[in-house]
Amino acid sequence: MRLLRLSFAVCAAALVVAGCPKPSAPTEDAGVTAPEPDAGTDAGLGPASFTLQYALADAGMESIPLVGEEEGRPLIDPTSTLEVRSSLALRNYRIRLFDEVDRAMVSDDAAEESPNGLLYRISLPTPLKTGHKYTLVIDAQTGTSMTDSQGREVADVRIPFQVSGEKEKPPPPTKKQKRRQR
Template sequence: MRLARFGPIVLCASLILTGCPDKQPAGPLDSGTVADTVPDAGSEPAATSFTLRYQLGDAGLEPIAMTVDERPTIEPTSVIELRSSRPLRNYRIRLFDEADRAMISDDSVEESAEGIVYRITLPNPLKTGHRYTLVADAQTGAAFTDSLGRELEDLRFEFQVAGEKEKPTPPSKKDSKKRR
């Protein structure tokens, strides 16, 4: 019983007496350069980030600034690409029009150790003056994760296509008189 009372004290005393091993300061190497500092094993890796780009004619892919304060304006396009800095698990990516209808598209994904490249190819270019929303969320369940197992918040990103809003075509006029 006495040993059980003094167990924590003995453990603390042994840690104090043995101490931590001396750490070697970073110094010049044989080549004369200073050694890079190695992050602690317990340090948190950088958060998973996303970049969004769109194809602008034959000029290639142009970045879209992903800000929360304003809705960026892009040129009409039929190709949108979302990249992540880490591989993703249990995710789905969709493009919605301003009426919150999913856009018909031919999607492709390239997965690698550096992340994913998700390409949305639309049959027709996005309409001028209209707003669109790109959404990345969980395929099943409440959350999707990165390759480190960290849960990611749903991504909802709005943008608008430059130009005047196209007016809908008026419905054709039908004869109000019925023939009998």
């Protein structure tokens, strides 16, 4: 055991002394040129950007402005279909819709990924409730960050909005008859 410890210490010391070789400084005429970004690829584009749309009653789509919580929530019409689009493909992402008490909404989701970006559809079993606030969150599935197709980290996105109309009041609780104990 003593020999094992001694050999480990000698190896560690050798690595520290040897270190890593210094990188060579590039010369002006190295004969290597950087490839130009191809106009057909997304190499020249900036980080991924997002749009959020919802389905209107007349089968059209309407965009929801991307604003922060402090700027107020945009109003939308009641809908049961939302679409998120990104300008670049994403890796390690998840998209969730939360109600005003931060509960994840039940939905049937479908994602279509392509080199040109992501199309993520959220289909809700019932339309969003009038007057209620919701937040769409795009964040990392695992770990601390998601990345785009270029390997760049993409910051988490929170898109708050509110459904137009008066807030629906919950139905009153039904009265239960108390049984007398005999």
